[in-house]
Amino acid sequence: MEDRGAAWAVVGAGPHGLSALKNLLQLGLDADGFERDTDLGGNWNFHAENSRVYESTHLISTKPFTQFPDFPMPDSYPDYPSHWQVHRYFRAYAEHFGLFDHLHFNSEVVGITTADGDRWNVTVCNHESGEEITRQYAGVVIANGHNWWPKIPQYPGQDTFTGEIRHSAHYKSADVVRGKRVLVVGAGNTGCDVAVESAQNAKETYHSTRRGYYYNPKYAFGRPSDQTADLLLALRLPLGLRRVMFKTVLRLTVGDFEKFGLRKPDHEFFETHPIVNQQLVYYVSHGDIQPKPDIERFDGSMVHFADGTSVDIDLVVFCTGYLAHFPFLDDSFLNLEGDHPVLARQIFTPTTPTLVVSGLIQPDSGQWTIAHWQAMLIATYAAVRAQDSATAQRFYDAMVAETGVRFTGGTDYKDSTRHYYEIAHQEYLRAVEDDLQRLESMAPALAR
């Protein structure tokens, strides 16, 4: 078995894997990145088996906060770039920082087991040769994403349903809905996108949601609404006032959701992961999407809803989200609570100081600025560990003491699997920056 010495292994070449790899290398560490597909990009690598973007996917947050802070998206990109542009952007990032020399494609991590002294044996299966190779690493960064393993609900009679049932994981374009009577289940951002595409292409579209939601516009106060939200945060407006302002925008533009047959939200603004979709309400108001409550049961080709109504359906698209899934690792390392890991800073596993996770977050804003700073914290920690493991251990112990602390920005998220990893981006980043500064002050030699 090859011993890779002080090198770290990075599992996955999506945005979190790439930024972990880049920051480890930039801090002078050696690192190998493993990707099961033939190209990088993870979820954004459209043709990959586990990619969950569909043809029409665009970012729902705008460039400034979504991009890596040290590698901006080109000015030529629009406010809300498409998944094609995002993928090109990741390739440019990897090219610029020389990551291709350290990335192994067609290389699926199939096993991660402990070795002596907090080291790890990482077994990688090469998809071309079928060969399995095990190498030993000083540490492992898991960045395999949490939006690829479909969460499929079970309703009474579902097994005997005569129509087709499909999870959004396998929804790549509107071709599958054309001419059909479609039921879209779930009001996440995917659910709303699919409902809108279905409204444009299907014969009939029904949209079943658990509760009423706030459907946020993509622009508010003359600018992208996430930038407006960040401006209000920058001005340190209190949560209550921010809620009033955003609700006022909705009131002034769309009006009362209930008059379209949508349900009144049963929660406060910012208490669920934001839905940013301007078109859904439009199609509801045109009768092309018919809102429905929760499903009660399936019966033949009929779907019965909680309000006693029922409709004949050809295709059900479950846009019910994803669960984190780590098939290559024994669950005991991840401090599971039910079906999800509970970590410190949503990065450090409380079980082992050299096993960290990047990307187990769902911010109320863009993702990759946070990916960068998570990676920066991980890389700095790894660099300190390589020089002075006692100092690193002290830092790790301080982190682990805060296992499970959430960064909610004062809101109380609705209980749902989709909020396991929800974070208020500014509060979370402030915490990560404090950690970084603490770590740098413990190891001053590294600061320069």
Place this chain on the structure above:
Amino acid sequence: MSKRRRASKVMRLWDWSVPPTGAHREVLSIVPEGWHDQPRATRKPPLLFVHGIAHGAWCWREHWMPAAAERDYPVFALSLRGHGDSGGRKRLGRTLLRHYVHDVMQTIAELPQPPVIVGHSMGALISQLVADRYQPRGLALLTPAPIQGAAYMLPTILRRRPLDAAKVVAGGTLPLRAEQLFVGLDQTTAARYVDRLGRESPWAQYELFVPHRIGPVRAPVLVVGTPDDRVVDVRAVEETARAYDVEPVWLPGIGHDLMLDAGWEKALGVLLDWVDERC
């Protein structure tokens, strides 16, 4: 938990909420033949030149770019918005240093690998703000505008050139004359260069007077000054060097615009030797 000791590297609230919009960017470049085919680990790193007040990419194109390319360096120079042949001239009156930082970052993202950033005067300050968010291969600061803020220079400027000071306060571009920029050029050449100077954003000029705090820079730093500089004084160069814990390199006999003045070969030599050795 330790209290925050310096300006935040992470929380860039204004860039997130009121991001700079793009402007057409003039980027001049010379890439030596065959450079792209050389192995990334051993080929010479790209040099990215960032000009100062009222200048443009042209000031590097005159001597330094071809000479550095002769020594196998791929060289790039941008004109900041509102300068040279870049766009954004109409919005110059509303342009801040962070817009210039945006322009440099956009240029960097188009380069094949991380560059050595070479900033001159105000461009040196911009380069330091860039290095606060992006780890360059190296950071060279030539006759740098002081990162601690140029407020201490005000009394001197007021005494020696009260009209210039009044003009800047009123929002005009800092007048730069041949005798301030050059020591050894003949009058015709000097006048030709001065003619090419454009306008500067009043807000960017005001920002030169306030201190800027940045976090540690993880790259080799070179600071070059000249005792014959009539724009940036010796103290500014010394303070910049001290901020990075390096000794400044002094080039007597050359003026503020050391990429244009007689003796530019020597200044370029200092830069390239440092890149060869340290970056």
